[in-house]
Amino acid sequence: MDQNLEHKRHTLAHLLAASVRELYPGAKNAIGPAIDDGFYQDFELPKPIPEAELLKIESLMRKKLATWDKFEKREVTASEAKDEFAWNEYKTELINEFATEGKTLTFYTVGGFVDLCKGGHVDNPAKDIALDSFKLDRIAGAYWRGDEKKPMLTRIYGLAFDTKVELDAFLAQREKMRERDHRKIGKELKLWVFSDLVGAGLPLYTPKGTALQMALREYLMEINMRYGAQPVTIPHMAKRELYEISGHAAKFGDELLAVHSHYGEFVLKPVNCPHHIQIYASEPRSYRELPIRYVEITAQHRDEKPGEIGGLARTRSFSVDDGHIFCRLEQVEEEAKNIANIVKDFYTSFGMWGNHWVSWSVRDPEHPEKYIGEPTDWDKAEAMLKKVSDEMNLDAKRMEGEAALYGPKLDFMFTDALGRERQLATIQIDFSMPKRFGLEYIDSDGSKKTPIIIHRAICGSLERFMMILIEHFAGAFPFWLSPVQVKVLPVSEKHVEYARSVLKALKDAGLRAEIDDANESLGKKIRNAKTQKIPYLFVLGDKEVEANTVTVENRTASEGAMPLDTIIDRLKIEYHDRV
Numbered sequence: 001m002d003q004n005l006e007h008k009r010h011t012l013a014h015l016l017a018a019s020v021r022e023l024y025p026g027a028k029n030a031i032g033p034a035i036d037d038g039f040y041q042d043f044e045l046p047k048p049i050p051e052a053e054l055l056k057i058e059s060l061m062r063k064k065l066a067t068w069d070k071f072e073k074r075e076v077t078a079s080e081a082k083d084e085f086a087w088n089e090y091k092t093e094l095i096n097e098f099a100t101e102g103k104t105l106t107f108y109t110v111g112g113f114v115d116l117c118k119g120g121h122v123d124n125p126a127k128d129i130a131l132d133s134f135k136l137d138r139i140a141g142a143y144w145r146g147d148e149k150k151p152m153l154t155r156i157y158g159l160a161f162d163t164k165v166e167l168d169a170f171l172a173q174r175e176k177m178r179e180r181d182h183r184k185i186g187k188e189l190k191l192w193v194f195s196d197l198v199g200a201g202l203p204l205y206t207p208k209g210t211a212l213q214m215a216l217r218e219y220l221m222e223i224n225m226r227y228g229a230q231p232v233t234i235p236h237m238a239k240r241e242l243y244e245i246s247g248h249a250a251k252f253g254d255e256l257l258a259v260h261s262h263y264g265e266f267v268l269k270p271v272n273c274p275h276h277i278q279i280y281a282s283e284p285r286s287y288r289e290l291p292i293r294y295v296e297i298t299a300q301h302r303d304e305k306p307g308e309i310g311g312l313a314r315t316r317s318f319s320v321d322d323g324h325i326f327c328r329l330e331q332v333e334e335e336a337k338n339i340a341n342i343v344k345d346f347y348t349s350f351g352m353w354g355n356h357w358v359s360w361s362v363r364d365p366e367h368p369e370k371y372i373g374e375p376t377d378w379d380k381a382e383a384m385l386k387k388v389s390d391e392m393n394l395d396a397k398r399m400e401g402e403a404a405l406y407g408p409k410l411d412f413m414f415t416d417a418l419g420r421e422r423q424l425a426t427i428q429i430d431f432s433m434p435k436r437f438g439l440e441y442i443d444s445d446g447s448k449k450t451p452i453i454i455h456r457a458i459c460g461s462l463e464r465f466m467m468i469l470i471e472h473f474a475g476a477f478p479f480w481l482s483p484v485q486v487k488v489l490p491v492s493e494k495h496v497e498y499a500r501s502v503l504k505a506l507k508d509a510g511l512r513a514e515i516d517d518a519n520e521s522l523g524k525k526i527r528n529a530k531t532q533k534i535p536y537l538f539v540l541g542d543k544e545v546e547a548n549t550v551t552v553e554n555r556t557a558s559e560g561a562m563p564l565d566t567i568i569d570r571l572k573i574e575y576h577d578r579v
Helices: 003-023 051-065 078-084 089-100 164-179 182-188 207-225 240-246 248-255 273-280 329-348 375-391 432-436 462-473 493-508 522-531 542-547 564-577
Strands: 038-044 072-076 105-110 113-116 134-143 152-160 237-239 258-261 264-268 292-301 317-327 356-362 397-400 409-415 421-430 452-457 486-490 513-515 536-540 549-553 558-563
Touching (some): 003 113, 003 152, 072 078, 078 113, 089 105, 152 164, 240 248, 240 273, 273 292, 273 452, 317 329, 329 409, 329 452, 375 409, 375 421, 421 462, 493 536, 536 542, 542 549, 558 564
Parallel strands (some): 486 513
Antiparallel strands (some): 038 152, 072 105, 105 113, 258 264, 292 317, 409 421, 421 452, 549 558
């Protein structure tokens, strides 16, 4: 974020606090930072504020802004700070914490408003902030300091940019995003449901949603097996000890979902790699067997906080396309290249390859405690990934601190139709976990060696990837991926018998098809099918029955009448080629 814009947004958070405290006596402001699209401020309020009153608050903010011409900074002692904010337990908590840490306490005063702050404001708010460059956006609940055991506060969000033009552009873009929101489209297309009896963050897929998932799973398995992968299957839980050895118990902490048993302590699996490691470790291995490539699409589980769950973006149970390659040191680079080729093939099918960049995600040298393994192994792994990037012209950008717990990685960052960047595929080199689990193979000279593991995901979580695809295509999926590929539309009841024979031919060809034989007008049937964003409609009337043809409509135009066998053969090719 541009520093000047960040300072404007932070200044506006103070302005919001001052305005709310004036309008609602007894309000206590907590924290108010700048964020990616504006700012927010948390409050304990004497009474709830309805959304309709945001305009009143915003109006006072504009009025006050004209008088805010300069911030005055003053260093204070902890005692002075606590005297000033004796009425505000949230500020008092921060003062005590900062004083204990030896931080300098500073007050900033502007327009008669005093706040505890470390700084980061514009010099002259009245001059530097345009009156029409910001607006209040929405109200939400937020636990104090993100802890559900602490009080729930009222969070007021605001939007802020350098100019009104930029603000208007953001609002227009957001409206497009709302139209493509996967929750809205998923409901319209009837892809999944949630149930209070099942629990939050646990999606239930309908036949149509399952068809979409199965198409993804089928393609992922097909493309992986081209490169010698072997599918495996693992259970959904394991003893906690497994994740203590791998390091994931410490990493995930309270996110682990415990399973209570009479015979030991189990958890629902948060990751798959320790399980795959146990398959490798189940028998002696020779150098001749390597590389061994395990792949699986299976559920993982994490106890996400209720406030962080929403649609398919973050769920408590999610399916992951996961793979682990056990190989010798000299095989690592070639295997990593193969994975990169799988990523290229897969994303080319969605038209997303080429609109991406690659992150070379390495350690944070200032915080080695965040990682497991030996520094020399990390050096080798990071150098290998850099070489793969160079030789495959991936042009990976070095990103410090973005490495995984156990090793560096290449992360593929794709841009969707609305310009949003998404981290999807990943290639991760791991020297650490094989050593933790004591993995071995017998080398050509009879000595015991430790294999290296390459962790890889092509689309990652299927839930999150479905969300991205829904919003990228606005629900109008490519033919091969569409839950319903063809809708058969008889013009009237006398055409239903022929329509059912067409439906059978489509299903016999392995295509996903439905019939609309309701006693309704053809126009209504076509409108309903187009609302469902179905790629092809087959319209059947007298002429089609007589000639054994179908009149084909795609999403944009009518293709006219065609022999049934001809169009089915064409669609089979389209399905197979994934275009």
